[in-house]
Amino acid sequence: xxxxxxxxxxxxxxxxxxxxxxxxxxxxxxxxxxxxxxxxxxxxxxxxxxxxxxxxxxxxxxxxxxxxxxxxxxxxxxxxxxxxxxxxxxxxxxxxxxxxxxxxxxxxxxxxxxxxxxxxxxxxxxxxxxxxxxxxxxxxxxxxxxxxxxxxxxxxxxxxxxxxxxxxxxxxxxxxxxxxxxxxxxxxxxxxxxxxxxxxxxxxxxxxxxxxxxxxxxxxxxxxxxxxxxxxxxxxxxxxxxxxxxxxxxxxxxxxxxxxxxxxxxxxxxxxxxxxxxxxxxxxxxxxxxxxxxxxxxxxxxxxxxxxxxxxxxxxxxxxxxxx
Numbered sequence: 001x002x003x004x005x006x007x008x009x010x011x012x013x014x015x016x017x018x019x020x021x022x023x024x025x026x027x028x029x030x031x032x033x034x035x036x037x038x039x040x041x042x043x044x045x046x047x048x049x050x051x052x053x054x055x056x057x058x059x060x061x062x063x064x065x066x067x068x069x070x071x072x073x074x075x076x077x078x079x080x081x082x083x084x085x086x087x088x089x090x091x092x093x094x095x096x097x098x099x100x101x102x103x104x105x106x107x108x109x110x111x112x113x114x115x116x117x118x119x120x121x122x123x124x125x126x127x128x129x130x131x132x133x134x135x136x137x138x139x140x141x142x143x144x145x146x147x148x149x150x151x152x153x154x155x156x157x158x159x160x161x162x163x164x165x166x167x168x169x170x171x172x173x174x175x176x177x178x179x180x181x182x183x184x185x186x187x188x189x190x191x192x193x194x195x196x197x198x199x200x201x202x203x204x205x206x207x208x209x210x211x212x213x214x215x216x217x218x219x220x221x222x223x224x225x226x227x228x229x230x231x232x233x234x235x236x237x238x239x240x241x242x243x244x245x246x247x248x249x250x251x252x253x254x255x256x257x258x259x260x261x262x263x264x265x266x267x268x269x270x271x272x273x274x275x276x277x278x279x280x281x282x283x284x285x286x287x288x289x290x291x292x293x294x295x296x297x298x299x300x301x302x303x304x305x306x307x308x309x310x311x312x313x314x315x316x317x318x319x320x321x322x323x324x
Contacts, residue, residue: 006080010070068179111172111199151196266301
């Protein structure tokens with residue numbers, strides 16, 4: 001029997017790009033059971049664009065509350081056994097749903113499947129593999145893509161990276177609950193950590209979607225993204241709910257994100273705050289290796305502070321132009 005997949009697309013002021021996302025969902029070789037578009041109170045021409053697809057999609061309109069509330073509304077309305085998220089500015093490859101549904105069929109113990117994706121940097125005209133920079137795949141192969149302890153790997157880094165590359169079982173979504181609407185960024189990272197506590201993940205090394213970066217928007221949001229990443233890790237630290245495999249990795253993860261925040265603060269000329277975050281990074285994990293990382297971070301911060309430049313920075317992992 002064919003897999004029953006509900007596609008959930010949250011959109012806010014996405015009139016310029018949402019049609020391409022919808023076209024990619026409608027072009028899937030595994031036709032979805034339904035495509036649910038949640039319009040999060042858009043004030044542009046999004047409604048007019050969606051009206052052209054009204055015969056082929058279910059459209060929900062809610063008061064503007066952010067991407068978490070929009071995804072949660074879509075999940076509550078979904079009828080499929082499998083749920084797949086697609087951000088309104090991303091594009092799926094035609095075999096994306098088929099490949100992931102097949103992987104979950106082959107690996108019934110897995111609750112979630114994520115795939116590699118290509119990030120299109122329009123400023124530079126090049127595409128970059130997400131997995132290549134985010135996950136050591138040495139222990140995985142196409143023949144055995146199951147990650148039995150995904151939470152430990154996620155604490156090391158957010159290898160999932162985006163909601164658009166995820167398919168999960170409805171039952172896992174029910175047990176994990178909804179996305180946390182209190183988080184302006186990194187709400188998906190928090191959600192993957194909850195899913196990872198409850199089921200293994202299947203990882204497909206094949207890039208099955210294209211994620212479009214937004215240049216200056218990513219740069220402007222990089223600091224907030226990293227701060228929300230820290231907030232998520234602190235939330236899990238306070239909860240005491242991390243797995244036995246993930247818990248020892250938390251100090252190092254907190255240290256690394258605090259060094260990234262320090263660099264973002266230095267890029268903005270905030271010397272005192274950058275120094276404070278360097279110290280927080282060192283205090284998170286007092287080891288010789290981390291002392292060397294602290295010294296390198298201080299040196300990079302000093303270089304940023306001494307180099308005249310406009311406000312900016314490296315784009316944070318998983319950030320996107322969503323005003324929540």
